[in-house]
Amino acid sequence: MSSQALLYIIVIPMTWLAIRWFRTARTRQTILLLTSYLLYASWGLSFLGLLVISSIMNYFFGRLLRARQSASRLWLGILSNLMLLGAFKYVPELQPLLSHTQLAPAIAHVVLPIGISFWTFQALSYLFDTFGGGELEPSLLEFLLYMTFWPTVLSGPICRLSSLLPQFRSTENSSLKDAARGIDRICVGLFMVSLGEILANGLHLNDGLDHAFQISPSNFSGADVWCLAFGYGFELFFNFAGYSHIVIGSARIFGFELAENFAAPYLSSTPSEFWTRWHMSLSFWIRDYLFLPLAMVNRSKLWRNGALVISMLIFGLWHRGTVLLALWGTYHGVLLVLHRQWQELKRHLRWNFRGHVASLISWFATIVSICLGWIFFRSDGLAQALSLLRSLAELSTYSTVTLPHSLYRLIVVVAFGYLATMGIGRLISGRFQNVRIPLEVRFVLYSIAIYLGILHSAQTQGFAYFQF
Amino acid sequence: MKPMLIALRSILCLAIMVAVLEICARLDDTLSYGAPFWGAYNDESLYTTDAIGKWGKPNARYERWQLNSLGYRGPELRTGTIRIVCFGASETFGLYEAPDEEYPRQLERDLNRLANGPHFQVVNAAYAGETLTAAIRHVPRVVSQVYPSYALIYPSLAEYISIATRSSRPIPSNSAATWADWVGRLRIVSRLHNLLKRALPRAVQTKLQELQIKRDSANIPVIERVPQENVERFREDLTALIGALRNYEVEPVLVTHATAFGPNLSPGDRPLLTAWRKFYPMLKEDGFIDMEHRMNDVIRETAVREGVLLIDAADEIPPRPEYFADFVHFTTAGAGVMAAKLADGLRPIVFFRLQRETSVTSADRSPTSKGGASDVQPAVGNR
Numbered sequence: 042m043s044s045q046a047l048l049y050i051i052v053i054p055m056t057w058l059a060i061r062w063f064r065t066a067r068t069r070q071t072i073l074l075l076t077s078y079l080l081y082a083s084w085g086l087s088f089l090g091l092l093v094i095s096s097i098m099n100y101f102f103g104r105l106l107r108a109r110q111s112a113s114r115l116w117l118g119i120l121s122n123l124m125l126l127g128a129f130k131y132v133p134e135l136q137p138l139l140s141h142t143q144l145a146p147a148i149a150h151v152v153l154p155i156g157i158s159f160w161t162f163q164a165l166s167y168l169f170d171t172f173g174g175g176e177l178e179p180s181l182l183e184f185l186l187y188m189t190f191w192p193t194v195l196s197g198p199i200c201r202l203s204s205l206l207p208q209f210r211s212t213e214n215s216s217l218k219d220a221a222r223g224i225d226r227i228c229v230g231l232f233m234v235s236l237g238e239i240l241a242n243g244l245h246l247n248d249g250l251d252h253a254f255q256i257s258p259s260n261f262s263g264a265d266v267w268c269l270a271f272g273y274g275f276e277l278f279f280n281f282a283g284y285s286h287i288v289i290g291s292a293r294i295f296g297f298e299l300a301e302n303f304a305a306p307y308l309s310s311t312p313s314e315f316w317t318r319w320h321m322s323l324s325f326w327i328r329d330y331l332f333l334p335l336a337m338v339n340r341s342k343l344w345r346n347g348a349l350v351i352s353m354l355i356f357g358l359w360h361r362g363t364v365l366l367a368l369w370g371t372y373h374g375v376l377l378v379l380h381r382q383w384q385e386l387k388r389h390l391r392w393n394f395r396g397h398v399a400s401l402i403s404w405f406a407t408i409v410s411i412c413l414g415w416i417f418f419r420s421d422g423l424a425q426a427l428s429l430l431r432s433l434a435e436l437s438t439y440s441t442v443t444l445p446h447s448l449y450r451l452i453v454v455v456a457f458g459y460l461a462t463m464g465i466g467r468l469i470s471g472r473f474q475n476v477r478i479p480l481e482v483r484f485v486l487y488s489i490a491i492y493l494g495i496l497h498s499a500q501t502q503g504f505a506y507f508q509f
Numbered sequence: 510m511k512p513m514l515i516a517l518r519s520i521l522c523l524a525i526m527v528a529v530l531e532i533c534a535r536l537d538d539t540l541s542y543g544a545p546f547w548g549a550y551n552d553e554s555l556y557t558t559d560a561i562g563k564w565g566k567p568n569a570r571y572e573r574w575q576l577n578s579l580g581y582r583g584p585e586l587r588t589g590t591i592r593i594v595c596f597g598a599s600e601t602f603g604l605y606e607a608p609d610e611e612y613p614r615q616l617e618r619d620l621n622r623l624a625n626g627p628h629f630q631v632v633n634a635a636y637a638g639e640t641l642t643a644a645i646r647h648v649p650r651v652v653s654q655v656y657p658s659y660a661l662i663y664p665s666l667a668e669y670i671s672i673a674t675r676s677s678r679p680i681p682s683n684s685a686a687t688w689a690d691w692v693g694r695l696r697i698v699s700r701l702h703n704l705l706k707r708a709l710p711r712a713v714q715t716k717l718q719e720l721q722i723k724r725d726s727a728n729i730p731v732i733e734r735v736p737q738e739n740v741e742r743f744r745e746d747l748t749a750l751i752g753a754l755r756n757y758e759v760e761p762v763l764v765t766h767a768t769a770f771g772p773n774l775s776p777g778d779r780p781l782l783t784a785w786r787k788f789y790p791m792l793k794e795d796g797f798i799d800m801e802h803r804m805n806d807v808i809r810e811t812a813v814r815e816g817v818l819l820i821d822a823a824d825e826i827p828p829r830p831e832y833f834a835d836f837v838h839f840t841t842a843g844a845g846v847m848a849a850k851l852a853d854g855l856r857p858i859v860f861f862r863l864q865r866e867t868s869v870t871s872a873d874r875s876p877t878s879k880g881g882a883s884d885v886q887p888a889v890g891n892r
Contacts, residue, residue, distance in 0.1 A: 043707070043708060044708055046708060047705075047708035047709065244540060245541060247608070480522060481518075481521060481522060481525055484522045484526055485525060488525065488526045492530050492533035492534065496530070496700045496701070496704060497537060
């Protein structure tokens with residue numbers, strides 16, 4: 042646990058109490074904004090300065106757009122945001138190319154402000170919505186709060202002003218039901234984060250995926266690479282989805298309902314479905330503000346497919362400006378195009394694959410292709426990714442296993458445990474909705490979640506998406 | 510609901526929480542480290558005590574610290590290697606380094622890399638809190654088990670702060686366990702303590718340490734600097750250890766004590782000094798720096814007087830935060846720098862011996878050789 046986490050634990054209950062004390066929306070917004078600034082400043086005072094500058098800049102771009110909806114004003118806003126994002130996020134990636142220039146020392150000192158990708162995209166969505174005629178008229182205080190809202194500012198979910206503004210303006214107190222639901226979500230999140238941490242570090246020291254990725258990949262067999270790809274897919278899912286649960290739960294305690302970010306993505310039976318269930322706030326952002334406007338430019342099939350690939354390429358680059366993430370995004374773009382073509386072919390030939398077997402095959406093909414993509418996402422460099430893919434392609438390597446058997450067992454247990462839990466959950470959903478869990482049993486579950494998520498995971502390096 | 514019922518239910522929930530957290534901590538220890546579910550589990554699990562004193566328990570394990578079948582931290586002994594044994598305390602045993610990254614392990618790797626083969630083995634015979642007098646008592650057993658050719662002595666100087674004032678230390682009570690003792694036995698307490706240690710800002714931690722020092726030093730005499738008689742006692746013990754090793758034909762090598770403090774104290778050093786003083790409240794902060802200077806001078810003088818190789822780690826290891834996890838204990842990177850300095854210092858003598866033994870072994874193999882391989886056995890660990 043970091044100093045920041047301790048600060049959150051101390052400050053958030055105080056803010057919760059303060060908000061219940063004051064009744065006017067404006068006072069509540071001010072308290073929330075001050076809390077958000079305090080918490081964000083704990084990550085770096087200069088980061089806060091940048092966030093405030095970006096917030097004020099975007100508020101005035103919004104006002105300009107409301108005064109006159111011109112494309113040039115919109116582009117000015119977009120470019121300003123992209124320049125800010127680029128200066129901190131993408132220019133440092135060019136350091137190897139600029140190492141012999143006078144810029145090199147300055148670039149070496151650039152530190153990525155935490156959450157910049159998330160709050161920049163929130164600001165852009167506000168500009169797009171305002172340009173599109175959305176009737177959003179936030180006050181400066183409301184807009185500052187929208188940009189800095191403490192649950193979401195670090196790693197999303199990327200919110201829309203249209204969903205948050207009415208909640209910021211509400212003067213209703215959060216109910217005990219909200220608090221209970223929020224605590225439940227936080228505990229589920231802590232549990233998931235701890236599962237991710239167990240996959241990363243293993244049950245024993247140097248027994249997990251993090252250590253495995255440090256081993257020379259040339260020794261890996263094809264089976265090892267599949268193990269790493271699936272294992273990392275689940276590790277990332279538990280880490281990020283767990284974090285999202287914690288964020289959504291924290292906001293819920295205050296009575297705010299945030300958009301969901303994950304919806305059992307590994308149960309998807311097509312790549313398109315996967316992207317409606319994985320990092321939903323970003324994928325919907327890309328769909329609404331990038332893919333759809335691009336696809337509208339030209340109705341040709343080729344252009345639509347091209348727009349899909351471009352959108353996914355930008356999706357990849359949103360994470361970081363590296364070749365590997367560009368390849369990861371492009372891979373998913375191509376996967377979506379292939380899926381689209383396959384559907385068209387099925388329609389054209391009037392093939393009708395339905396039933397459990399077809400669903401199972403479809404699900405399996407999807408999860409395999411998604412996990413294959415994680416090789417690009419996780420690899421430490423292009424050489425490692427290519428080496429892993431080479432091992433995957435060489436059938437002769439499949440006869441041996443280099444990774445410890447305990448890691449295979451761990452990944453199988455966690456993955457199947459999760460899938461089985463989700464499957465059973467779907468089967469019995471509805472039957473136990475009215476069952477009330479006694480408070481004592483809840484405390485047992487909360488305690489397990491606190492142990493796993495806070496005390497056991499205290500040594501972890503934090504949330505994976507903090508780096509983006 | 511009646512207020513009494515609410516209170517009772519709240520207490521029950523709290524008790525449930527503590528019980529579940531404790532069960533989780535114990536299960537975690539059992540699954541992760543093979544620790545016993547019941548009973549105590551702490552760093553004392555690594556040691557046993559016999560007539561000679563405290564000693565590493567064979568094959569013991571506590572969290573990431575693993576002892577071999579002889580009770581030394583590190584792997585089992587290999588045959589056919591030149592062995593270097595390390596005497597010292599927690600700095601040598603290793604506290605903050607990643608597993609297998611404490612400086613004796615890194616030194617072994619460095620030497621073998623330089624020798625292009627696994628010719629050397631470095632045996633870590635240190636344990637946390639080991640004094641020179643304890644090391645002297647351990648020499649016969651270490652020699653009989655390890656057959657070392659060289660012994661690195663990296664003494665923990667702070668052990669000599671309390672020698673004169675030992676009598677004034679509070680004597681542990683033998684009375685029945687108090688409520689605080691029972692709470693202290695809960696494994697969840699140490700976890701929460703570690704968690705807070707990591708999470709609390711440095712300034713708050715320093716303030717808490719100052720309060721603890723104030724409380725602990727309330728009833729004991731506080732000294733400005735380590736008395737000269739303690740320094741002389743250190744000199745005597747160091748000389749005695751050198752003598753004991755030489756009696757067994759083990760060549761001692763002295764290493765001065767490195768700390769996280771440079772020649773001039775910076776404001777950032779004060780919290781570190783306070784953290785150090787927490788363990789020795791009887792000595793004022795500046796006394797630690799003075800102690801390091803005076804006792805390192807004793808090590809240098811002893812090396813000259815006894816004709817022992819000296820490696821001046823105190824002078825050569827930069828006092829950078831990336832090398833020290835606290836006031837004296839190394840990080841993995843710091844242990845790496847220490848190992849590199851030691852390898853550099855040891856190189857002339859150990860490689861000379863390696864060459865000599867390689868040539869003797871080659872000569873033994875030649876048809877004209879009259880000597881047997883046993884000639885070199887006492888110097889080369891083979892058991």
